[in-house]
Each structure stands twice: as structure tokens, then as C-alpha cells.
Amino acid sequence: MSEDRYAYPDYLVETAWVAEHLQDPTIRLVESNEDPLLYETGHIPGAVKVDWFTMLQHPLRRDFIDQAEFEALCSRLGIRNDTTVVFYGDKHNWFACYAFWLFAYYGHENLKIMNGGRAKWVAEGRPLTQEVPTYPPTQYRAKAPDASIRAFRDEVFRHMEQRLPLIDVRSPQEYSGELLHMPGYPQEGAQRGGHIPGAINIPWAQAVNPNDSTFKPPSELRTLFESHGITPDKEVIAYCRIGERSSLTWFVLKYLLGYPKVKNYDGSWTEWGNLVNAPIEK
Amino acid sequence: MEISTSIPPRLSEILDDFQLSDRHEKMELLLDFSGRLLPLPEGLATANVQPEPVPECMTPVTVTMLNQGGRLRFYFDVPAEAPTIRGYAAIIQQGLWDETPETILQIPDDFYLRMGLHQILTPQRLNGLIAIVAHVKRLAAQVLNMPANPKPTIL
Numbered sequence: 182m183s184e185d186r187y188a189y190p191d192y193l194v195e196t197a198w199v200a201e202h203l204q205d206p207t208i209r210l211v212e213s214n215e216d217p218l219l220y221e222t223g224h225i226p227g228a229v230k231v232d233w234f235t236m237l238q239h240p241l242r243r244d245f246i247d248q249a250e251f252e253a254l255c256s257r258l259g260i261r262n263d264t265t266v267v268f269y270g271d272k273h274n275w276f277a278c279y280a281f282w283l284f285a286y287y288g289h290e291n292l293k294i295m296n297g298g299r300a301k302w303v304a305e306g307r308p309l310t311q312e313v314p315t316y317p318p319t320q321y322r323a324k325a326p327d328a329s330i331r332a333f334r335d336e337v338f339r340h341m342e343q344r345l346p347l348i349d350v351r352s353p354q355e356y357s358g359e360l361l362h363m364p365g366y367p368q369e370g371a372q373r374g375g376h377i378p379g380a381i382n383i384p385w386a387q388a389v390n391p392n393d394s395t396f397k398p399p400s401e402l403r404t405l406f407e408s409h410g411i412t413p414d415k416e417v418i419a420y421c422r423i424g425e426r427s428s429l430t431w432f433v434l435k436y437l438l439g440y441p442k443v444k445n446y447d448g449s450w451t452e453w454g455n456l457v458n459a460p461i462e463k
Numbered sequence: 464m465e466i467s468t469s470i471p472p473r474l475s476e477i478l479d480d481f482q483l484s485d486r487h488e489k490m491e492l493l494l495d496f497s498g499r500l501l502p503l504p505e506g507l508a509t510a511n512v513q514p515e516p517v518p519e520c521m522t523p524v525t526v527t528m529l530n531q532g533g534r535l536r537f538y539f540d541v542p543a544e545a546p547t548i549r550g551y552a553a554i555i556q557q558g559l560w561d562e563t564p565e566t567i568l569q570i571p572d573d574f575y576l577r578m579g580l581h582q583i584l585t586p587q588r589l590n591g592l593i594a595i596v597a598h599v600k601r602l603a604a605q606v607l608n609m610p611a612n613p614k615p616t617i618l
Contacts, residue, residue, distance in 0.1 A: 235486075
């Protein structure tokens, strides 16, 4: 049997590696949390904050910041085109993967996720600081959006009609239509409950170890998806409610398992479940 | 029947502080509150408040009410890694400190709009605040023997 390893292990680093690279000027640590105040209570020394709602979302449209705004953001955070950006965050790195996905969308090349995220760093007793670092602005040039990792609704519709793999990474209750939103997260829902016809339910958190937030080993991840018929030869689209949980699944499929064609449908259920005349399965 | 609404003075001051702050100051203010959440005084039994298991990785919050001769105090147990929810809890704790159940039941459900938190927080994060207030009102209703849900709130 071949060695049990991730397809692209360079995209994942351990907390110990990060601890050894705190002074490395070629690396920028970026904390991306669900809780918008958590960074301020203490973060890894040298890390900058990215808040997905106030910094990554377009202020008017339902969309992400555009290319020029992304360039301005990177400049402000002291990120150069050749900087290695290491993301970490709360909730099993769920929002760290969301930020990672957006950086990949604008073509940033050197990206990593810190395995275990913020919780593991804290549990290991590693240092935190409230000191907010500042870095000299850079001349950042983003690439045009990478359409190969983002799905819009028309493409999802075609995907559905061709019975290609769709993964619904929400909770079973949301998938079944019993709930219009995540348990405990009322109101960010939709007019209708259920899932996109043909979508398979593989809740996102099944890809991580609940005790230390690290990703499950390669063989377990492979089994998780292949047992549902999600194999690397197929084009895969993942979605959730607003595209955040599914960006973790996207990361797992693309970088840990090496699936070549995986997209995140960030419109997700809050778009599909509100679309007039869109087919729904319960 | 028309139900009259009003906001007790301390809570109203807090709302004003938020209203008058810009986006950055609102964040600072909420963070400041999150660091000032008073814990349940030692020696008080909390056995009657059982946290419920939470699906996914949401924030479990429990509320304990102290009734001192008709004046209410609320204590919240919120994990340290949820400072936004801690901030909400501290606003409610301080804003309603030693108020009567009648006063608490008169707070309008949309009182928080004045704070302008939607500029910095997603609707789902604001729901935490709404849920805390709804639960505090249920507890206040219990004191008055009105229909109430005795279960602790899970956010």
C-alpha cells in the first residue's frame, strides 16, 4: 500500500512550523474568524486580521471585493505577490478556508492553512498577543478572477441537469429541509428548504477531527468522499448556505485529496432556496 | 391591545454610545463590553442551568437569573472564544442591572437597531443579541407567572 499522504501537503502547515516562522519576513500570518472580535482578544504574534464580512465582501452587491479592492487589501496587510500567506482561524478553520479560497480566486500563489487553527495553537499553550502589527504597504497586483474555482447558479443548474456530483455540506437537517438555516443560526435562511436535486449530503465538519480541529488523515478523507461516489475524475461543486462551510470542503478536495476540478458555489442555499422556479428536492 | 414600550435609562445610554460611534469605535466598544462581563458570584448554585449540547460548532450560552426582591440580575456563561456574544451579554447584563420584570418586558424587540451594529456584523451575528434579549424576557415573564420557556438559550 502506498504511503498515506495528502495530495499537496505544501498547502498545509502545522502549528510548530508556524511557531518557527514567526520572524520570517516572507510569511504573512492571517487570522480569519467567524467571531469578528476574537482577533482583538489575542492572536498569533505578527498576524493580521481579515474579517470576512467587513473586509472580503463587497459593500453593496452580494459579491466579494473586486480585483482592485483585493489589491488594496493585500497592500494594506503588507502582502506582496511573493509572500507566503498562512491562514488560521476559529471553528475548525472554517473561515480561514473561506479567506484562502478568495486569495486563490485572485491568483495568489503561496497559500497555506495552519492545521488545527486557532484552537490548536491556544490548546498547545503557544503565545498570543493583543499587539496589532503594521506593515509597510506593498505594490500588490492581483490576477483576474480564477473562474475554475467558483460556480455561479447557471453552471450549477447545468451541473444538476447532467447529474454531475454536487456536495451539500450543510447539516442533515438543513439538507432535508427540516431547517431553513444552520442549527442555532436563525434567519440567514431561504424561502424554501431542501437541497439541489441530486446533491449528496456530506457535512463539512466530517473532514476534521472534532477534538483538535486538524484535518482527518488522507485515507479517511478519501473514504469519506469516495464512499459517496465523489471521485477525482469528476467535476465537483460544493455548496452550503453562503459558501463559507463549503470552502473548507473545497480545500479538502482540491489540496488534500488532489481533485483537479472542484468549485465552490458561494451563492449556495441562500441563493438557490430563494430562486423562483428552481428545482428542489427534500 | 397596544403594548407600550420603553427602554430603561442605563440600557438607553449604552445604545446612545453605540449610535454615536463610527464603525471602528463600535467594534472597540463591543470588545470593551466583552471584557467586562461579570461572572456569577461564587457560592451561588448554578446546577439549575444545564448547557445543552450544540450541533455543529455554535456557541453555547447559558443564562442565570437572580431575583432580589423583584429586582433582576442576569449572569451569562459564554465561552472566551466568542467575544462578540460575550459583548452582547455584557450589554444586557449592565443595561438591565437591577431592573424589574415589568421594565424588561417593555423593551421593544427592535431596540438594538439604534446601535447600528449591522454596519459591522452580519445578520446572523446580530441574532445572538436578539436571542439573548428574548431569553431574558422569557425569564422576566416567569417571575410574573406569565407563560414562559424555562430552557436555557443556546446561541
